[in-house]
Amino acid sequence: MTALALDLGTARTRLLLSGSTAIKERPSSFGEPGTRRWPVRHGMVADMPSCARLVRAALSDAVTGQHPPLERVLLGVPVAASRLDRRAAYAAVSSAARCRVTIVEEPLAAAVGCGRAGTGRGDGRRPDRAHPRRPAGHRPAAGPADHRRRRP
Structure with a gap:
């Protein structure tokens, strides 16, 4: 299966083709210096037609004629x-891309990229935020925020 990981950034767009170790990178803007367009702002699509044009250009750079057609794109979002x-x-x-697109939150994509895909519960939800030394269901005692004795 030919898959591609895609990160649409404000300044740079990055792609990683399955089976490759090289990350392809290109500017997220296009056009002449006076009419430059930025289709992605803060990692989110600001101009959909321009963003589709950016993705087409990035895909044409990354996927050449020697690669089989794409079957899946993993898209990182904030x-x-x-x-x-x-x-x-x-x-x-x-x-x-004209193929199946799966949206993945960027921290999860980073965890998978560094080999930490097993973090959390394993069911795709966010990892537990429990304190490592407190038992499950522990709640702090009710009372004032500062229990220390105050000096006069």
Whole structure:
């Protein structure tokens, strides 16, 4: 299966093709210096048609004629991306790539990239935020925030 990991950044767009160790990188802007467009701002799609154009250009750089056609794109999105932001990114990438697109939160993509995919519960949800020394279900005692004796 030919898959591609895609990170749409404000300044740089990065791609990693399955089976490769080289990350392809290109500027996220295009156009002449006076009419330069930035289709991605803060990691989220700001201009959908321009973003689709950017993705098409990045894919044509990364996927050459010697590669089989893409079957899947893993798209990294910021954790703070809203449902609307995720939908816009999905629409822009799927229209350009014309294959299955899976959205992955960027911290999870980073964990997978460094071999830490087993962090958390293992069911795709965020890892538990429990304190390592407190038993499950522990709640702090009610009372004032500062229990220390105050000096006069």
